[in-house]
Amino acid sequence: MSSESAASGRQDAEPGPQPAKAVRLPAEVSSFIGRREELATLARLLVRSRLVTVTGPGGVGKSRLALRAAAEADGGFPDGVRLVEVAAVQEPMLLGHAVLEALRLTDSTARPPLDVLVEQLADRELLIVLDGCEHLVEACAELVDTLLRAAPGLRVLATSRESLQSAGEHLLPVAPLPVTAPAGSGPADAVALFADRAAAVLPGFELTERNAEEVALLCRRLDGIPLAVELAAGRLRALSVEQITLRLDDRFRLLTGGSRSALLRHQTLRTTIGWSHELCTLQERLLWARLSVFAGSFDLEAAQYVCAGDGIDAEEMLDLIGELVGKSVVMREESGFGVRFRMLDTLREYGGHWLRSTGEDHRLRRRHRDWYLGVATWGEVEWFGPRQAETAERTRLAHPNLRAALEFCLAEPGEEQIALLMAGTLWFYWVGSGHLGEGRHWLDRALALDPEPTEARAKALWVTGYMATLQGDLARARPALEECRRQALDTGDDRALAYAVHRQGCAALIGDEPARAAELFEEALWHYNTIGELNSNVLMAMFELGIAYLFQGEAETGQRWLERVREICEEHGEQWAYAYGLYAMAYSKWLDGEVRPARAHARECVRLNHLFRDLLGIVLAMDVLALLETEGPDADLLEARVLQGAAHRIWQAVGTPFFGSRTFNGPYRECEARARAGLTEQEFTEAFELGAALDLEAAVSRALGGDGRPGPQGTDGLPGPRPVRPSQVPAR
Incomplete structure (x- = not known):
């Protein structure tokens, strides 16, 4: 449009207030918590982009973030910043009028309001905030496209649960507030928000050591959604933090109220989520309900298997999920295995209400169970081979859904055998990725439900006995393994018999009966x-047999078995059993006085087990590394004691230190005696406390030379350890 025609257009308009240098934004009536990174990103986007849309689920704080960013950006706009509350406009035809009103522009002609806006804004340098566009997204997109083309000095900051999909649009997805914070950095943003709002309704409320954990739990249960956190804080007028948390199973009934001056859609959590629900098509609503059976993240293939059919074709799933992502109902996230999706628990619970109302709940949960039984079964198969680390990570990603599937089996009559099978099949994850306690939980519950002597029960028994052994709980391990052995003999289950005898050998080994253990391992093999x-x-049985011989002083026989383990592992690309073999080889080399290769083996053991998050493998090797620090002319007794402290902390997360075994405890006792003899009492104690203060990442980094000590070298064809994520490790 030419300047002449623009001027002519303004003559047709009635005189009225022009957009002046003023910030037409509501004043903040409560403190702004967190969002430093988002504010900084938004400030940068507003400099380089003329259209920025803040997206995110309902109640996540899009409006508050946009208004704070707009207020801070005011200095860059000579004609000011104006707010248009699109959420209050229900008819697309009224959108232009609402913008005119927000800009304090009047026009009594019969011309379309968009034409008037084009004329009035042509030479203005202005920031317009369009708040709550999701229900008029097409109308908003048309308005923005037209205005940005006509007014080069105009910029638009929109908030919406889905993108406007306009040319040149930059998106800033907003996640819920963090519910955990780095150590030493103060409370997480969600916790700080709750404390701030709680103090407003309950004078004198403050975070203390006594209530901080309960507040953090409440914020986690609320997904860190600011609206939910604020509504929960409002309930402190009548309930304690603990009582609010206990009532969250019906959060939509509990979390009502809020400021009477707030938009109706922001006064209760149910209406906030319902606002998003109304914006979805019937198919999108159906998929939302069905996706509610997933816990945690899921991939497209899982969604297609579980949710397709009866109104949704598998081929439509990708587009439908894309639409739900666009509407901020489903969140998209990257993983090492491609794109995954998840719903916030609050949105999932809302979908669950709708799923139950359709009568599909049971069918969908059974299909969900079937898919994750397949995940567990395939993971067990894949565990033996070169993809072990990948299998561990895939299973970790599926962990919340595996829990949901197990819970379904345990709560559903007639599903007890599937529960036994699934919990037993996941032995590789319980043992290999540091979840012994949880594995015991599921197996104990499943075993208590059905005493029928089936193959599934036999497997659950030997897995239970195995994990109880690793925890040092022989009082539980031995009866479970003996029951498995008797059942296997009675039913002719040769596979269960092999596993029962094998794990009885493990119990004998940590029970300080290496000779008996060797006999059982030989029989099992x-x-x-x-x-x-x-x-x-099978490889673990060979490794354990080698250890049994080493503990008896038969080093040559033990080393032959360990070499056999190594050969088979290299042939098949197996790393987990190999890592335990490395622990045994490190111990063997120490017995032979070969400190350098012993250290290399032990460090490689730590590195590999860290890939799997196998705490037991890490801590066994760390205790050997501590002992090795006491050897030779370069012995470092302080470092030995630091590593012992670090190992002690890890043992607390595994079970009974050294399984309660005198034999396995030997390296620790030897190291402790040497350190005590060479250090003062203060040095001895302080070095241990320093190690015990290290978290897992820092402890692993320390063991691998991450404190500036020379890093481990590859030995005997082994690759040197790959870098571990840097941690803040206290200097010695």
Whole structure:
């Protein structure tokens, strides 16, 4: 449009207030908490982009963030910043009028309001905030496209649960507030928000050591959604923090109220989520309900298997999920295995209400169970081979859904055998990724439900006995393994018999009976060979047999078995059993006085087990590394004691230190005696406390030379350790 025509257009308009240098934004009536990174990003986007849309689910704080950013950006706009509350406009035809009103522009002609806006804003340098565009997204997109083309000095900051999909649009997705904070950095933003709003309704409220954990739990249960946190804080007028948390199973009934001056859609959590629900098509609503059976993240293939059919074709799933992502109902996230999706618990619970109302709840949960039983089964198969680390990570990503599937089996009559099978099949994850306690939880519950002597029960028994052994709980391990052995003999289950005898050997080994353990391992390996079994468990039996011989002083025989483990692991690309073999080789090299290769083996053991998050493998090798620090002319007794402290902390997360075994405790006792003899009492104690203060990442980094000490070298063809994420490790 030319300047002449623009001027002519303004003559047709009635005189009225022009957009002046003023910030037409509501004043903040409560403190602004967190969002430093988002504010900084938004400030940068507003400098380089003429259209920025802040997206996110309902109640996440899009409006508050946009208004704070707009207020801070005011200095860059000579004609000011104006707010248009699009959420209050229900008809697309009224959008232009609402913008005119917000800008304090009047026009009594019959011309379309968009034409008037084009004329009035042509030479203005102005920031317009369009707040709450999701229900008029097409009308908003048309308005923005037209105005930005006509007014080069105009910029638009929009908030919406979905993108406007306009040319040149930059998106800033907003997540809920963090519910955890780095150590030493003060409370997480969600916790700080709750404390601030709580103090407003309950004078004198403050975070204390006594209530901080409960407040953090409440904020986690609320997904860190600011609206939910604020509504929960409002309930402190009548309830304690603990009582609010207990009532969250019906959060939509509990979290009502809020400021009477707030938009109706922001006064209760139910209406906030319902606002998003109304914006979805019927198919999108149906998929939202069905996706509510997922806990945690899921991939497209899982969604297609579980949710397709009866109104939704599998081929439509990608587009439908994309629409729900666009509407901020489903969140998209990257993983090492491609794109995954998740719903906030609050949105999932809302979808669950709708799913139950359709009568599909049971069918969908059974399909969900079937998919994750397949995940567990395939993971067990894949555990033996070169993809072990990948399998561990895939299973970790599926962990919340595996829990949901197990819970379904345990709560549903007739599903007890599936519960036993699934919990037992996941042995590789419980043991190999540091979840012994949780594995015991599921297995104990499943075993208590059905005493029928089936293959599934036999497997659950030997897995239970195995994990109880690793925790040092022989009082539980031995009866479970003996029951498995008797059942296997009675039913002719040769596979269960092999595993029962094998794990009885483990119990004998940590029970300080290495000779008896060796006999049982030899018997188990005979059974494994007879039935043609070769997997990680078989390799562990070989490793354990080698250890049993080492503990008896038969080093040559033990080393032959360890070498056999190594050969098979290299042939099949197996790393987990290999890591335990490295622990044994480190111990063997120490016995032979070969400190350098012993240290290399132990460090490689730590590195590999850290990939799997196998705390047991890490801590066994760390205790050997501590002992090795006391050897030779360069012995460092302080470092030995630091590593002992770090190992002590890890043992607390595993179970009974050294399984309660005198034999396995030998390296620790030897190291402790040497350190005590060479250090003052103060040095001895302070070095241990320093190690015990290290978290897992810092402890692993320290063990691998991450404190500036020379890093480990590859040995005997082993690769040197790959870098571990840097941690703040106190200097010695």
